[in-house]
Amino acid sequence: xxxxxxxDKIWDGHVVSQVKDGPDVLYIDRHFIHEVxxxxxxxxxxxxGMKVFRPQNTIATPDHNVxxxxxxxxxxxELSRFQVETLRLNCAKNDIQLYSLxxxxxxxxxxxxxxxxxxxxxxxxxxxxxxxSTHGAFGSIAFGIGTSEVEMVFASQCILxxxxxxxxxxxxxxxxxxxxxxxxxxxVIAQISSxxxxxxxxxxxxxxxxxxTMEGRMTLCNMSIECGARGGMIAPDEVTFDYIxxxxxxxxxEEWETKLAQWQxxxxxxxxxxxxxxxxxxxxxxxxxxxxxxxxxxxxxxxTIPTGENLVGSDRITFGKALDYMGFKPGEKIxxxxxxxxxxxxxxNGRIEDFRLFANFxxxxxxxxxxxxxxxxxxxxxxxxxxxxxxxxxxxxxxFALRQPGCSxxxxxxxxKIPEGKYSVSTSNRNFEGRQGPGARTMLxxxxxxxxxxxxxxxxxPREI
Amino acid sequence: xxxxxxxxxxxxxxxxxIENVDTDQIIPARFxxxxxxxxxxxxxxxxxxxxxxxxxxxxxxxxxxxYSGEILVAGKNFGSGSSREHAAWAVxxxxxxxxxxxxxxxxxxxxxxxxxxxxxQVPDNFLSEIFSTVExxxxxxxxxxxxxxxxxxxxxxxxxxxxxxxxxxECLLNGYDDIDFLISLxxxxxxxxxx
Numbered sequence: 068x069x070x071x072x073x074x075d076k077i078w079d080g081h082v083v084s085q086v087k088d089g090p091d092v093l094y095i096d097r098h099f100i101h102e103v104x105x106x107x108x109x110x111x112x113x114x115x116g117m118k119v120f121r122p123q124n125t126i127a128t129p130d131h132n133v134x135x136x137x138x139x140x141x142x143x144x145e146l147s148r149f150q151v152e153t154l155r156l157n158c159a160k161n162d163i164q165l166y167s168l169x170x171x172x173x174x175x176x177x178x179x180x181x182x183x184x185x186x187x188x189x190x191x192x193x194x195x196x197x198x199x200s201t202h203g204a205f206g207s208i209a210f211g212i213g214t215s216e217v218e219m220v221f222a223s224q225c226i227l228x229x230x231x232x233x234x235x236x237x238x239x240x241x242x243x244x245x246x247x248x249x250x251x252x253x254x255v256i257a258q259i260s261s262x263x264x265x266x267x268x269x270x271x272x273x274x275x276x277x278x279x280t281m282e283g284r285m286t287l288c289n290m291s292i293e294c295g296a297r298g299g300m301i302a303p304d305e306v307t308f309d310y311i312x313x314x315x316x317x318x319x320x321e322e323w324e325t326k327l328a329q330w331q332x333x334x335x336x337x338x339x340x341x342x343x344x345x346x347x348x349x350x351x352x353x354x355x356x357x358x359x360x361x362x363x364x365x366x367x368x369x370x371t372i373p374t375g376e377n378l379v380g381s382d383r384i385t386f387g388k389a390l391d392y393m394g395f396k397p398g399e400k401i402x403x404x405x406x407x408x409x410x411x412x413x414x415x416n417g418r419i420e421d422f423r424l425f426a427n428f429x430x431x432x433x434x435x436x437x438x439x440x441x442x443x444x445x446x447x448x449x450x451x452x453x454x455x456x457x458x459x460x461x462x463x464x465x466x467f468a469l470r471q472p473g474c475s476x477x478x479x480x481x482x483x484k485i486p487e488g489k490y491s492v493s494t495s496n497r498n499f500e501g502r503q504g505p506g507a508r509t510m511l512x513x514x515x516x517x518x519x520x521x522x523x524x525x526x527x528x529p530r531e532i
Numbered sequence: 533x534x535x536x537x538x539x540x541x542x543x544x545x546x547x548x549x550i551e552n553v554d555t556d557q558i559i560p561a562r563f564x565x566x567x568x569x570x571x572x573x574x575x576x577x578x579x580x581x582x583x584x585x586x587x588x589x590x591x592x593x594x595x596x597x598x599y600s601g602e603i604l605v606a607g608k609n610f611g612s613g614s615s616r617e618h619a620a621w622a623v624x625x626x627x628x629x630x631x632x633x634x635x636x637x638x639x640x641x642x643x644x645x646x647x648x649x650x651x652x653q654v655p656d657n658f659l660s661e662i663f664s665t666v667e668x669x670x671x672x673x674x675x676x677x678x679x680x681x682x683x684x685x686x687x688x689x690x691x692x693x694x695x696x697x698x699x700x701x702e703c704l705l706n707g708y709d710d711i712d713f714l715i716s717l718x719x720x721x722x723x724x725x726x727x
Contacts, residue, residue, distance in 0.1 A: 083724040084717055089699025092717060094724055104616065106567035111711070132565065146565035153567045197615040197639060211639055213617035215646035215710065223714035225721055229697060231638075261552060262609040265638055295612060297638055361552050361612070380660065381607045385551040478561040478614075487584075499556040499613060501579050 070336035072233050073302050074268050077208045077333070081191045083225055090227040095124070096190040096207075098220045099176045100163070102129040102154040103480070104195025108218035109157040119161040121224040126185060127158045128166040130175045131480050135443050135470035138168050147481065161221075172315075174446020174472045177201040177414035181285060182448055184314025188303040188330040193220060197292045198414045198496060203300035204284035205307055206333045208268070210298040231297045232266055232342040235335075237273035240349035245529045247424070248283030249416060249494065249513035251275065252290035253355035253365040259345065261363035264296030267343065270335060271301050275349035281310040282420035289415045290496055293362040302334040354529060357498045357511040358401050359389040364498070368516065368528045372399045392500055393508050394488075401510075402526050408491035409440040409521040410503070411514055412470075413477035416494035417445025419452045421514040426458040428518035428529060434466035435524025441483055442467050443475040467521070479504045492520040535648035537707040540677045541629055542686070544601035546593055547666045553606050554613035555640065559622040561614075572618050573625030594626075598670040605632040605662050611640025620644045630676050632683065634659045645700050646710060652676060652683050652694045661685060678704060 071079075084092040098121075105127070112119065119125060132147035142148035151168070158165040166172045172179055177198055180186040186202045192209035193199060195217045202209035212226065219226050238251055256263075269291050271284075279287065284301050291299025301307075308327060311317045318326045353367030366372070374397040375386040390397060395404075411417075411425050422444065434440060442462060444450040450472055453459055459469050476483040477495035479502070485491045487506030494517050498509040510526065519529035563575040581592050588595040604623060610633040611619060620643040623631060631644060632652045641651050654662075665672045665687050672687040678701060684691035702708065714721075 084720055086699045089697050092714065092720075094721070103564050107569045107617075110568060115711070115715075117715075131561075150565050150567055195615060195617075197613065199615075211615035213615055213620070213639060213643035213646060215617060215643065219711055219714050222711050223717065223721055224725075225714055225717070227699075227710050227714065228642075261612060262635060262637070265609070265635065295609070295637055361554065381549045381551050381663075384549065385607065388550065478556075480561045480564065497554075497556065497613060499554045501560055502556050505560070505579055505584070 070338035070340070072335040072339040072341060073206065073270055073333055074208065074233050074300065077189055077191065078230060086227070090229045092225050093191060093228050094225055095193050095220050097180070097185060097192045098125045099180055099192070099194035099199070100125060100127045100217065101131055101176050101196065102150045103131045104214050105157065105217055106150065106153050107214050108221055111218045112221050115222070117222055119163060119221045122162040124224060125163045126180065127154060127163050128173060128176050128179060129154050129168065131474045131478065133168060133473040134481050135441070135473050135475045135483055138471045171447050174448065175414045175417060175474055177289065178417055178445030178449065181205065181281070182314065182446060184311050184317035187311060187326070188307060188333050193226060198289050200291045200298040201285050201289040201414055203288040203291070203298050204281060206300060206303035206330070208298065208300065211292065231268040234264060234267040234269045234296065234343040235341040236269055236271050237344070237346040238271070238275040238349050239273040239346060240275055242275055242278070242349045242352065245354050245515055246352050247513040247515060248279050248286040250352050250355045252287050252293070253357065253362065253511060254352045255347065256290065256294045256363045257355070257365040258347065259294050261293060261361040262295040264291065264294035267296050269296045269299040271299055273346070276301060277304065280420060281306060282418040285418065286415055290362070293496055303330050354513065354516050356401060356516055356526060358393060358395055360392055360498055360500050361389070362496065362498060362511060364389060365511065366401070368402055368526065370401070372397055372401060374398050402528060404526045405490060406438060406492050406520045406525055407489040408485050409438055409517050410443070410476040410491055410493040410495060411517050412441065412443030412445060412475050413495040414445065414474070415496045416514050417443065417449065419449050421494065422449070422453050422458055423456070425514045425518045426461045428515055429465040429467065429522060430461045432465055432522045434521050438521050438524050440467050440521050441470060441476055443470045444472050446472050476503050478502060479507070485509070492517050492526065534707040534709050535646070535703070538629060538648060538650055538678055538704045540675070540679070541602060542673055542675045543603050544599070544671060545603040545605045545632070545662065545666055545674055546599045546601055547663055548593055548604065548606040549663050551607035552609045552612055555611060555616050555619040556613055558611065558619040559616065564616060564618050569621055572622040573627070576622040576626040602628055603630045603632060603674055603676065604628045605659070608633060608635040608656070610636055612637040615639045617643045620647045620649060624649045632659070632662065645704070648704065650676065650678060650704060654683060654692050654694060658690070658692045661688065661690060
């Protein structure tokens with residue numbers, strides 16, 4: 068029998084039909100929706116006089132637009148309020164489970180899916196959000212889609228999709244002190260560029276990947292879109308099964324045993340061939356930070372900003388434009404650069420482990436006076452856990468306040484905007500121009516790097532504080 | 533339901549020789565709050581196109597009267613980042629029918645195809661030639677022919693073929709809609725679920 072990759076096995080098992088010389092008709096097991104990319108799809112469906120075909124496989128939560136303080140009050144901004152309300156109405160009309168702002172399970176769509184046990188190995192999962200790749204951490208095929216495709220899934224529980232090529236990224240060895248999954252992600256993207264994964268679906272493997280917790284694996288898979296890949300996945304193992312067991316939507320009793328036996332088979336065959344393969348040494352990865360305006364413009368915290376001398380043509384124009392925007396000069400050190408804002412949260416780093424890491428670092432220290440810090444849990448459950456574990460007291464003693472769940476300053480659709488020209492060290496996923504607010508300057512990093520920056524008030528190496 | 537048909541187009545081009553133009557530049561997140569598909573064209577490249585005071589930035593190509601046309605030509609890795617289809621809507625609503633680059637981000641590419649907008653991927657050297665042709669003469673015309681999958685620089689006469697899968701080509705030529713096609717497969721889908 069032909070050796071197959073994990074990706075092939077799951078994909079091929081979900082093909083309903085093949086279009087000649089065209090895309091596959093892929094069956095979707097779980098469809099997550101939020102307020103921003105669903106309304107036009109619901110409208111389209113209504114125009115066809117249809118309702119959602121499989122509402123029981125669709126899960127909704129408002130996350131992009133929601134405020135992160137005073138969530139018990141009506142949303143102040145009219146357009147945001149209307150978008151969130153539209154989601155509620157659409158879900159009610161179509162019998163879709165909605166975890167609204169006042170629900171104990173509310174949170175960022177890519178945080179709540181896994182934490183409720185909705186995300187499971189071997190599934191196909193889509194959402195009108197590019198960071199759907201997060202769910203691949205469980206050994207599922209998960210990817211972001213556009214609104215036309217959201218409508219396809221509403222209408223048919225299927226999507227037309229050409230099969231991507233396969234890439235494997237191995238990270239072998241032991242990670243250095245203070246190096247997290249986020250650093251692996253930023254390192255890999257810096258190595259292969261922000262478009263290096265385009266057209267491919269990644270499987271992450273190797274001993275350094277195996278050593279990651281589920282939270283870490285989610286952070287890594289979350290960022291796979293930032294190298295242009297359709298998604299990233301990690302074969303499930305005991306770490307995965309332990310994480311899922313007992314969660315609200317996880318299989319129980321006999322069904323658990325049956326599912327577990329199936330999930331244990333989910334891995335790439337030994338001789339499976341990937342279209343592209345990279346291997347990196349874990350020991351080469353330093354705590355990372357970005358200096359430019361795409362996630363591929365990253366480097367170790369002790370490094371110097373590249374000079375860009377060898378670049379020509381539009382590469383050079385683009386590089387110069389990025390440094391101008393950031394207010395950085397070629398060849399400069401990034402360590403010691405002043406930091407105005409720190410953001411801990413988002414679907415990339417808004418899980419309990421991220422806040423534990425942050426709390427552990429800031430415990431007994433004081434936030435630099437000039438730094439504004441936004442500590443935003445990824446979900447109500449994470450928020451509850453932060454309180455139960457006594458992390459809030461640690462935050463408060465160090466000068467930090469805890470906010471309420473949502474996408475927040477990752478894309479600044481709510482009021483959490485970094486002001487023009489200000490520097491932010493952010494645990495989110497994109498440092499694009501204006502991503503965190505018009506004119507905002509974003510440096511992406513891990514929660515540990517963010518903690519170090521919040522305490523030092525400048526870009527700092529957490530190992531030196 | 534259907535998308536607008538596309539067969540052939542002869543037009544001037546609007547050049548944007550910048551790489552990695554992400555969807556946050558094409559349309560910033562703060563303009564994604566509508567619940568209907570309208571008005572996105574006004575906010576295409578919002579933060580490059582307008583100054584902080586809301587006045588047009590005269591240095592930006594969309595505000596330069598020298599350039600016009602239904603073909604947008606951009607540097608490599610156009611449309612990276614978010615899956616927001618609003619980016620495709622914004623480009624389309626601003627009057628473009630074709631986007632040319634040497635490389636497109638995956639989700640953006642699917643999104644434009646689902647909206648009757650043709651992504652044309654060309655080699656780096658052909659892209660550079662377009663930029664220099666337009667730089668020397670902004671009125672230069674280009675022809676994009678979907679049937680023969682060819683893009684031609686009418687000023688220099690050089691042309692290249694571009695790829696598109698035959699299913700999507702058929703959809704664009706005839707204005708077919710993916711969703712109608714999927715709905716027609718309902719029986720197959722139900723039997724797949726029961727298997």
